[in-house]
Amino acid sequence: MRIKKFTCYHCGAPKVNHYENPYIVCDYCGFMIDVDYAAGLQVWNHSAEHTNKYLEMKRNFETNSAKYLKQKNKEAYWQEQYNYWDFYYIHYPEYLPPSVPKGEKYKLFIKAAADMAVEAMSNSSSQRSDNYNKAYQSLVYYQKGNKNFVNYISFLLMMQAYLELQEQGFRIVYDNPAYKIMNELLPEKFQLKMKLSQIAQTWIPYLEDKEADDFLEKYDLKQEYADIEEPQRYQIICEDCKSELLVPKGALVCICRHCRHQNILKKTANCLNCGFENELPQNWNNIITCSACNTQFRVVLPLFG
Ligand SMILES: [Zn+2]
Ligand SMILES: [Zn+2]
Ligand SMILES: [Zn+2]
Numbered sequence: 001m002r003i004k005k006f007t008c009y010h011c012g013a014p015k016v017n018h019y020e021n022p023y024i025v026c027d028y029c030g031f032m033i034d035v036d037y038a039a040g041l042q043v044w045n046h047s048a049e050h051t052n053k054y055l056e057m058k059r060n061f062e063t064n065s066a067k068y069l070k071q072k073n074k075e076a077y078w079q080e081q082y083n084y085w086d087f088y089y090i091h092y093p094e095y096l097p098p099s100v101p102k103g104e105k106y107k108l109f110i111k112a113a114a115d116m117a118v119e120a121m122s123n124s125s126s127q128r129s130d131n132y133n134k135a136y137q138s139l140v141y142y143q144k145g146n147k148n149f150v151n152y153i154s155f156l157l158m159m160q161a162y163l164e165l166q167e168q169g170f171r172i173v174y175d176n177p178a179y180k181i182m183n184e185l186l187p188e189k190f191q192l193k194m195k196l197s198q199i200a201q202t203w204i205p206y207l208e209d210k211e212a213d214d215f216l217e218k219y220d221l222k223q224e225y226a227d228i229e230e231p232q233r234y235q236i237i238c239e240d241c242k243s244e245l246l247v248p249k250g251a252l253v254c255i256c257r258h259c260r261h262q263n264i265l266k267k268t269a270n271c272l273n274c275g276f277e278n279e280l281p282q283n284w285n286n287i288i289t290c291s292a293c294n295t296q297f298r299v300v301l302p303l304f305g
Contacts, residue, residue: 001227001228001229001230002225002226002227003015003016003225003226003227003228004036004223004224004225005223005224005225005226006024006033006034006036006223007033008026008028008029008031008033009031009033010026010029010031010033010285010286011026011028011029011031011252011286011299011300012286012298012300013026013027013028013029013300014226014228015027015033016228016231016248017246017247017248019036019039019257020039020042020043020094020257021039021043021094021095021098021257022035022036022037022039022040022043022094022095022194022197023035023036023097023098023099023190024036025098025255027247027248027251027254028248028250028251028252028253028300029251029252029253029299029300030252030253030254030255030262032097032098032099032187032190034193035190035193035194035196035197036197036223037196037197037200037201037216037221038223040094040095040197040198040201041200041201041204043092043094043095044201050091053091054088054091054092057087057091058084061080061083061084061087064076064080065077065080065081065084068080069121072121074118074121077117077118077121078114078115078117078118079114081113081114081117081118082110082111082113082114085110085113085114086110089106089110096260097185097186097190098255098257098260099184099185099186100185100186100260101260101261101262102259102260102261105181105185108181108185109181109182109185109186112173112179112181112182115178115179116169116172116173116179119172120169120172126168128161128164128165128168129165131161131164131165132158132161132162132164132165134161135154135157135158135160135161135162136158136161138154138157138158139151139154139155139158140154141206144208148206149206149207149208150203150206150207152207152208152211152214152215155203155206155207155211155215156215159199159215159219162199166192166195170188170191170192173188173191174188196219196220196221197221200215200216200219200221203215204216231248231249231250232248232249233246233247233248233249234246234247234249235247236254236263236265238256238258238259238261238263239261239263240256240259240261241256241258241259241261243256243258243259245257245263247265250300251265251266252264252265252266252267252269252280252299252300253265266280267279267280268280269288269297269299271290271292271293271295271297272295272297272298273290273293273295273297274290274292274293274295276290276291276292276293278290278291278292280299284299285299286298286299286300287299
């Protein structure tokens, strides 16, 4: 079968199951591997009505936020941000990282987003945001065959300023122990990939083919394809929502694509040398050491990798 080539950096397995959400989750160990820009675009384009509803709500949130910002009303601003993010992920559940479980952690995740926004209230203007605004206003557009395009050089300059601005925001989040939960739920690497993916979604239609290609390549958003043997699969029932799920043989964890529950399938791995059944250590890695014979072996067999 032909698949988009994503390899799990945690266990080494390829992505084998069909997916619709932009976040790519390993079918074997449940780790978040990557972000698929094209899948994100599909969600966005799926229904114009649904997306317009979102844009309309977003405008309301922005109007209110601007008002509270002007009044320096932190409480109301915080609540507005909280409501916005909560709305966003309910409206687009596909955009919620599967690493965010339901319940308490979801609330903490949304709360962190609102906290960060409030923190940014006081330093909303900086050299980098000025640079970004300037680069954005300097975008040059042109028409070709009834279509609007953006000049590629001006676009790349805007991208650079955008990423520098994001980097500044990341330091506020990921260097602050108060937002420790973000490292667990949405590591910096994925946050960056998600931002890039969103940018690509917005701007690819305004780039000529060759330039769109160059952009996707430059920012590592391009996907390769590979042929692999179809893995054997078996069915499980999600412990939480009772949906039927197909998992590839040898999988250890299955994150339910309906409810994000982590179904633990296996807590042990058999040594390839002596057959001893080893308990998986808490933060297990691809290769563990057998406690019976001391050889190192791979937890997920490289059969598909
Ligand atoms: Zn994995
Ligand atoms: Zn479920
Ligand atoms: Zn052994």
